[in-house]
Amino acid sequence: MESAASALGPAAQPAKVRLFHPGLTLPFVLIVLCFAAWGAAANLTDVLVGVFRRIFDMSNFQSSLVQFAYYGAYFLLAIPAAFLNRRFGFKAGVLVGLGLAAVGGMLFIPASELLVYEFFLLALFVLAAGLSILETSANPLAIAMGPEESATQRLNLAQAFNPVGANIGVLLGAVLILPGLTSEASKTIMTPEEVRQSQEADLSLVLGPYVGIAIVLVVIWLLILRSRMDTPAPPVSELDDADSGTLGRLWHNHHYRYGVAAQFFNVAAQVCAWTFTILYAQDVVGLSVEAAGWYLQASLILFLVSRFAMTYLLGIFRPTLLLLIMAVLGVGFCSVAMFSQNIVGLCAVVAISLSLSLMFPTIYGVALKGLGEDAKFGAAGLVMAILGGATIPLLHGALMDQIGAALAFVVPGVCLAFVALYALFDLRTTRAATAQAPQGGAS
């Protein structure tokens, strides 16, 4: 998942504005590492769904609980993290987030000793809870590390390392976990004791990358703890800022209200597409699990490259027109995945990432456009749309158990159709004039 802050578009910068306050270059580098770390952890989790299904021989619905635990924690911890930052400051928030995430990574050790799936879900929940706090703290901390004039540039620079981390996460899974897994065919002739030994061996493969990430987080934690970060105090919380009329105004603003729904479906489509790419490659095309991992890697690379291309195209086309085209294209890719049950369908699954690449920042910008001061509170609602990533993959997994891996791609297809409807709504309606410039930059 990406951060809401990535929606901040480029802004004109006065010449020779410093990027960081004096002495904060090294701390900024450490914060950048945090951005990469949560990208790696999030997308390594996409690999885990198929891995756990194989190790524990469970249904797709059961294995999808991995994403429920991960994104559920992100959703639940977002607001407490904001209060934590307000009470103790961004640095404390970053340290708590890093520490909790490291604990989550380390919890993989007892989980793999006990061979209990639910313990892994707990470990993932704790890891994601920490990363949620980290993300909530690191974004404003990055902004606060330099002059206001270069805030967007600084944040975009830090955000650029998130997809790099995401690719590293999948690479870790593709190289360190997937090739070493015990084959299902070999398990058909194993004794219960041999199956248990194979589970231990496979879970030790899962353990490595997570403990590795935890160690990196601990190192970053120590370095941040020791570094001076003289940044301004956190501003008044967006939530505290909201007067009683804010909620009502937001609710009656259709562009915002539908925008939250569109973001929910966009996040859902993204998590579904990436979570079930490996399973599609195995169950529909019959590829080996290690070959399947490379298709997920291709999805993320396509996403990254497309993001740059979309930035260029957004300068030419109206954002919601491009959003409409990409969403309809996404629905088309899902349809191909459903009915062309072969390598073409798999390529269509990969291509969904092309249409996803512009959605988060575009919906973010369109939904907040013209909200003025209400945008601060409204932004929180859009970030909490991450709930789509926790819930809809469960539906996808359950449907997959009933109708198969290919037809279950109707789920991201419907999600993207809702995004298309939102784009169409924006194109066909006019907004009331507002006094203040838009907060988001994508539109």
Next chain:
Amino acid sequence: MRRLGAVALTVAVSLGLAACAETEPEPEPVTVGLIIKQDENPFFVEIREVAQDTADELDAELLTAAGRSDVDNASQVAALERMSSAGAEGILITPADSRAIVPAIERARAAGVTVIALDTPTEPESAVDAVFATDNRLAGELVGRYARARAEQDELEPQIALLDLAPGITSGELRRAGFLAGFGIREGDPRVVGSVDTEGDETKGRVGMRRLLERTPGINVVYAVNEPAAFGAIAALEAAGKDADDVLLVTVDGGCQAMKEGIRAGDIDATSQQYPENMGREGVEAIVRNTRGGEPPAGYLNTGVELIAAEPAPGVDSRDEAFGTRNCWG
């Protein structure tokens, strides 16, 4: 001072690791031979590929050879002699002719070579040290049980057609016997309305099925000894205007074509999937283990069989088509 300590610690750890690396003994060199029937059939290609991967993992050398067809005994005899001379400690063979290959195997064993038959037993079975193969009777029994449960569920009056392999071929006979046992009937049961030999060939399966349908148009349960014969039956059933829903078709093998074009399409209701990868891996591991001081391979190892069904039948455990596709060969 602290930096000095860190350097000392690094050096100590490096030396420790180097010492560990030096004490790691070199694995004893092992040469394993693999002789398959032919190298175009995906079943045997799967055995060869997995055997190669396993040999690489175990630091063993793999020599491979293949006949020109499923019945090319002469090439297998020559390969056995060549690999024995080359110093192979063990040879894995999928016999093209279960009887004719025996003298060559006996010569190899007399020279101290361990021989394991993969997929097809020799006659006599004791001609080799061990047999690693699918339990063909169980394979037939699983689809027989499934067919019976589905027939009861659909309230069919079973009229059964059997598409067999050929007389005297053990694997085919075992599958047929297993099917009948699984269905709960004996040889000569009036519910079996006819049977033909297909030699596991698609064309012969189609021709045989057409003849059976001409004699008994009401056939509603078909057992085919393997998937090519099943595809032949499907073609004949379609030509006779029968829909996939009209006939319950079960078979044995577990190849990828059957998963994607048979089970997924609903034309094949169930198949017993066998695992050539287990034959290749277990075979190489057994030879390497034996050469490096472990237990010598002996007796029979069941290399696994799972029932793959398009839709589950009441009271019969089965795996879905996705599992079959993930683990299919070819």
